[in-house]
Amino acid sequence: MPSDNDQAFTKAAKRSLDQAADNLDADTVARLHAARKRAIAAHRQRRKPRINVWVPTGALAAGLAVVVATFMWFVVPTSLPPAGIEDLELLVAHEGIEFYADLDFYDWLATQNDAG
């Protein structure tokens, strides 16, 4: 608990320090104002919206993705082409696939038999 004397002393000291601050010389006051202005200017500079490099990069990437998706959708076939009518017989036949692979041989064999 501070004594009354201490309180009187600190009050007088505060008054004296306030008085000294009020009587700062013009040069010091001007330099303090300049320092304050520089700090405020720095604050404004920091608050300015800066163009983030990721924004245009992201937009470009998104645009590119849309173009690629559109290309894939309209140009690249998404399923196998439907079988032609000439292939229908092949699909429903009971013979194995080897038979059709050797079809030229059987044609030749038939012509040889006919000739013989």
Add this chain to the structure above:
Amino acid sequence: MARTATGDNDDALDLVQDAMLQLVKHYSARPAAEWGPLFHRILQSRIRDWYRREQVRNRFRVWFGRRDEHGSGDAVEQQPDHHNPWPDANMVSHQAMVALEAGLRKLPLRQQQAFMLRVWEGMDVAQTAHAMRCSEGSVKTHYFRALRRLRGLLEDYW
């Protein structure tokens, strides 16, 4: 406060400028009510750094025999300012103020900081401890010693 601690106007202004910029850089988003204590915390920290650097410089000056660099300035710059902001009626309080500043400069830095923050800035013990980055107990000790010392030095005035 910075001038009392450094005893040099230019150094004091540099410290204040630096503290202002640091406040803006790191704490401008904080509520305005916190700016005062935060500013003092930064400023006291800068003063402490300055004080350490100055101690090292002083050691070098002593080793290399370079004392009182500030005293050997330009004679024009050394001319006193005859503009007197202290009319005769206030001469006694002016003398008390000069004695107080001289007394504050005689104190160890931590006592000086504790006294200035408590008495001049009106901070309580907790706020002062926050600004000085030390415990509340240390603040009380520094403040008590500063008060005792200053009362002894200024007993002719107050």
